[in-house]
Amino acid sequence: MRVRFELNGEPVEVEARADEVLTETLGRLGFAGVRETCGIGVCGACTVLVDGETASGCLFLAPLAAGRAVTTVEGLGGDDPVQRAFVETHAFQCGYCTPGMVLAARRLLEENLRPSEEEVRLGLAGNLCRCGCYVKIVEAVLLAAGREEQWTS
Amino acid sequence: MRSRRFRDRAGRDRKAGRCSARRDGSDGDGGRVTDPRVTGAARYAIDSELPGMLHARIVRSPYPHARVVRVDASSIPPGTVALVPDDVRELGRYGVQIRDQTVLALDRALHVGDPVAAVAAPTARDAEEAAALVEVDYEELPAVADVLEAVAPGAPLVHDEHVLSSGGAAYFGLRPQPGTNVCHRFRIRHGDVDAGFAEADVVVQDVFRTAGAQHAHMEPHACLASWEGETLHVRTGTQTPFNLREELAQVFGLEQERVRVVAPPMGGSFGAKTFLRAEAIAAALARKAGRPVKLVIPRSEEWLTLNRHPAVIELAIGARADGVLLAKRVACYADTGAYADCGPGVAQKMGFAAPGPYRIPNVAVDAYCVYTNTPPNGAFRGYGQMQSTWASERAMDMLADRLGLDPLELRLRNLLRDGDRYCTGETMHDVHFAECLEAAAEAIGWRDGRRGKGLAVMLKGMQTPSRASVAIEAGTDGGYVLRCATTEMGQGARAALTRLAAELLEVEPARVRFPDPDTGLVPYDTRTTSSRSTYMMGRALAEAVRDLRANGGRRGYGEIANPGGLDPDTGQGVASTHWHQGAAAAEVRVDEETGKVEVVRLHAAIYAGRVVDRASAELQNEGSMIMGLGTALFEEVVLADGAVANANLSDYAVPSFADLPGRLTHELLERDGAEIHGLGETALPPVPPAIGNAAGSLGVRATELPLTPERVLAALEERP
Numbered sequence: 001m002r003v004r005f006e007l008n009g010e011p012v013e014v015e016a017r018a019d020e021v022l023t024e025t026l027g028r029l030g031f032a033g034v035r036e037t038c039g040i041g042v043c044g045a046c047t048v049l050v051d052g053e054t055a056s057g058c059l060f061l062a063p064l065a066a067g068r069a070v071t072t073v074e075g076l077g078g079d080d081p082v083q084r085a086f087v088e089t090h091a092f093q094c095g096y097c098t099p100g101m102v103l104a105a106r107r108l109l110e111e112n113l114r115p116s117e118e119e120v121r122l123g124l125a126g127n128l129c130r131c132g133c134y135v136k137i138v139e140a141v142l143l144a145a146g147r148e149e150q151w152t153s
Numbered sequence: 154m155r156s157r158r159f160r161d162r163a164g165r166d167r168k169a170g171r172c173s174a175r176r177d178g179s180d181g182d183g184g185r186v187t188d189p190r191v192t193g194a195a196r197y198a199i200d201s202e203l204p205g206m207l208h209a210r211i212v213r214s215p216y217p218h219a220r221v222v223r224v225d226a227s228s229i230p231p232g233t234v235a236l237v238p239d240d241v242r243e244l245g246r247y248g249v250q251i252r253d254q255t256v257l258a259l260d261r262a263l264h265v266g267d268p269v270a271a272v273a274a275p276t277a278r279d280a281e282e283a284a285a286l287v288e289v290d291y292e293e294l295p296a297v298a299d300v301l302e303a304v305a306p307g308a309p310l311v312h313d314e315h316v317l318s319s320g321g322a323a324y325f326g327l328r329p330q331p332g333t334n335v336c337h338r339f340r341i342r343h344g345d346v347d348a349g350f351a352e353a354d355v356v357v358q359d360v361f362r363t364a365g366a367q368h369a370h371m372e373p374h375a376c377l378a379s380w381e382g383e384t385l386h387v388r389t390g391t392q393t394p395f396n397l398r399e400e401l402a403q404v405f406g407l408e409q410e411r412v413r414v415v416a417p418p419m420g421g422s423f424g425a426k427t428f429l430r431a432e433a434i435a436a437a438l439a440r441k442a443g444r445p446v447k448l449v450i451p452r453s454e455e456w457l458t459l460n461r462h463p464a465v466i467e468l469a470i471g472a473r474a475d476g477v478l479l480a481k482r483v484a485c486y487a488d489t490g491a492y493a494d495c496g497p498g499v500a501q502k503m504g505f506a507a508p509g510p511y512r513i514p515n516v517a518v519d520a521y522c523v524y525t526n527t528p529p530n531g532a533f534r535g536y537g538q539m540q541s542t543w544a545s546e547r548a549m550d551m552l553a554d555r556l557g558l559d560p561l562e563l564r565l566r567n568l569l570r571d572g573d574r575y576c577t578g579e580t581m582h583d584v585h586f587a588e589c590l591e592a593a594a595e596a597i598g599w600r601d602g603r604r605g606k607g608l609a610v611m612l613k614g615m616q617t618p619s620r621a622s623v624a625i626e627a628g629t630d631g632g633y634v635l636r637c638a639t640t641e642m643g644q645g646a647r648a649a650l651t652r653l654a655a656e657l658l659e660v661e662p663a664r665v666r667f668p669d670p671d672t673g674l675v676p677y678d679t680r681t682t683s684s685r686s687t688y689m690m691g692r693a694l695a696e697a698v699r700d701l702r703a704n705g706g707r708r709g710y711g712e713i714a715n716p717g718g719l720d721p722d723t724g725q726g727v728a729s730t731h732w733h734q735g736a737a738a739a740e741v742r743v744d745e746e747t748g749k750v751e752v753v754r755l756h757a758a759i760y761a762g763r764v765v766d767r768a769s770a771e772l773q774n775e776g777s778m779i780m781g782l783g784t785a786l787f788e789e790v791v792l793a794d795g796a797v798a799n800a801n802l803s804d805y806a807v808p809s810f811a812d813l814p815g816r817l818t819h820e821l822l823e824r825d826g827a828e829i830h831g832l833g834e835t836a837l838p839p840v841p842p843a844i845g846n847a848a849g850s851l852g853v854r855a856t857e858l859p860l861t862p863e864r865v866l867a868a869l870e871e872r873p
């Protein structure tokens with residue numbers, strides 16, 4: 001079936017099976033940053049934003065994206081305070097979970113501009129990093145949060 | 154809740170996905186960050202593609218031990234290729250230490266998940282469907298799943314014979330015990346253990362157990378195999394490109410130069426992407442199909458591919474009333490599953506790590522690598538070390554308790570110092586165990602009260618013997634290219650070696666390129682394991698730069714070897730040319746109603762010698778500690794009738810943000826002019842016993858990992 005949606009700000013139209021999940025569709029479009037990893041929605045590596053809300057790309061059916069705005073890490077273009085803070089604090093090792101982590105962190109900060117360390121931990125508990133970069137990821141999120149001029153309500 | 158919008162500096166609303174840029178922190182033009190890991194541009198083996206490639210899927214045995222009676226792939230659809238036992242019967246056997254594996258199970262399938270056939274199809278979905286159409290008839294055979302049952306007389310034999318490998322990873326004397334499930338036995342004989350125990354005022358004796366674990370590297374095993382004439386090309390996530398090349402050459406009967414392994418960065422590995430995993434199946438399918446074949450292991454099959462060795466460790470330690478250690482006797486049983494892989498090395502390391510970093514005049518160790526009809530176990534961050542350190546350091550606390558001594562004082566009284574001989578006979582140098590332990594104790598306020606607190610200290614060997622070599626080529630642009638087999642799995646080897654090369658060459662790091670290792674282009678390296686690369690390859694780099702300078706500045710080659718090794722029957726020799734040293738300290742609360750252990754404070758003090766890349770060093774320490782936390786509290790591969798009962802990331806928990814200790818801190822001990830000490834694993838093994846000892850101070854006499862609420866409640870019930 002044909003599915004039309006907005007991807008990183010651009011309209012796209014793709015052919016997708018009715019039972020296809022977003023990771024598959026986006027992978028076909030070359031957006032490899034969205035990676036199916038656990039395949040059951042518990043690790044967060046395939047996190048995307050759908051109309052600004054986090055969604056697991058491995059569970060989200062592609063046809064349900066119709067008419068909605070999907071954002072992947074590629075859509076941030078390296079031009080985002082969260083991405084910058086991740087680089088500054090060295091908040092990744094292998095990088096496999098990083099795209100999902102960045103998007104989840106971004107959504108967390110949209111909801112809570114001044115999270116405590118505890119709130120960051122809880123807010124990102126649905127994103128696993130097996131390299132165990134959690135300490136520096138918390139630092140990154142708090143650093144991004146502290147840059148008020150970039151985050152306004 | 155309505156989401157916040159980002160604004161640019163002019164205050165205009167912008168779409169989610171973009172926001173204003175600040176120039177600090179950028180590593181690219183125009184204030185944008187360019188690190189591919191943070192932009193989504195990172196590519197791993199799983200992203201490898203070739204025109205016309207097929208996707209593979211493995212058909213696996215559902216039985217722990219079964220005769221494969223019939224494999225019938227006649228119903229698979231056109232355009233799909235099947236690989237069945239008859240296709241691979243003539244291929245060579247592989248196995249880096251014991252040659253016990255065939256590309257598919259030929260006559261007997263030895264564990265649940267053992268590959269019996271494989272298919273390749275135009276899409277991964279087609280392959281999954283085709284795999285379901287392959288019919289296999291089995292005849293079940295008696296199986297053994299428990300390591301102690303497997304060493305008991307009369308146990309079903311997993312393998313009829315033990316054929317030794319002659320490859321580069323069979324680097325020590327292998328001692329399989331014919332007619333048993335023991336594929337390697339390693340011993341240390343030092344002093345007179347019976348006399349030592351006879352002299353002891355106190356002896357502590359117990360049996361310790363550690364669970365199997367899954368690496369859960371985020372990027373699964375993935376490879377792409379293709380043939381160009383009689384040359385096999387493989388792109389795969391691997392820590393061991395040269396060992397893999399050797400194994401594939403062995404399987405296909407090729408000269409090693411006819412196998413080319415390219416190793417892109419890995420999305421995590423932790424020991425899982427070592428030696429030969431699924432590459433031979435992909436290569437055999439590619440040869441049969443006449444097309445490239447990509448094989449990605451589905452997540453649930455990772456638990457059937459490789460896990461960490463569960464272990465049983467029987468330990469006795471004796472001391473004088475003043476705490477001076479007199480004797481230690483240890484038997485280690487490493488459950489290697491159905492195939493040895495590097496299990497003999499794991500058992501040997503478990504054996505020579507078991508005495509711990511102490512002066513003990515009388516030591517006897519017997520370590521066994523044991524086959525069972527369970528999925529294979531192999532390298533896992535800090536291999537062999539974690540299991541032994543759990544037993545050894547829990548026993549030290551039990552001994553301190555019996556002696557009425559402070560566990561810190563007991564350890565300090567016995568720790569190895571510079572110039573001491575270890576039980577292997579080697580002389581210790583650059584020794585910092587006491588400093589690490591004191592630093593860890595200090596961090597948690599040990600001397601302000603020990604209730605709820607625990608310590609652990611350990612020595613960890615580095616791959617010995619091994620060899621590292623590297624070539625440096627000058628480019629026409631004033632930059633340099635490193636031809637180096639060290640692989641990147643997130644540990645930061647590329648950053649560290651690039652930085653070291655840049656320092657030595659006196660150029661900016663950006664002028665040094667470090668392409669993906671390609672066995673057709675890079676000189677030999679043993680492998681990227683055992684936290685050896687920054688140290689060994691760093692020294693080879695220094696040689697290469699000297700060579701480059703001495704020979705016109707165009708090309709330099711450097712090679713370093715660390716000779717050594719142990720006699721497998723006496724354990725005498727050189728276990729490690731250089732020891733990794735570290736300590737951990739934990740403070741916990743135990744909920745006596747639920748059995749839950751809460752880690753409120755965790756600290757590690759690790760000897761680094763010299764830090765090359767500080768960010769990577771810190772990340773490796775933190776990551777090791779967090780992995781150690783999972784090992785301590787909940788990670789466990791659960792088997793039921795030989796099958797893995799929790800083969801998914803929901804039932805098999807790995808640490809998340811929510812599991813972090815209240816405070817997690819660490820320190821790197823550095824010394825001017827000291828050697829670089831690898832940091833990839835050192836902070837993992839001391840964490841479980843530090844947590845176990847902290848729980849022990851609250852009356853939880855735990856001997857088995859992980860410290861699940863059930864085990865904690867059981868231990869509390871046994872409290873006198």
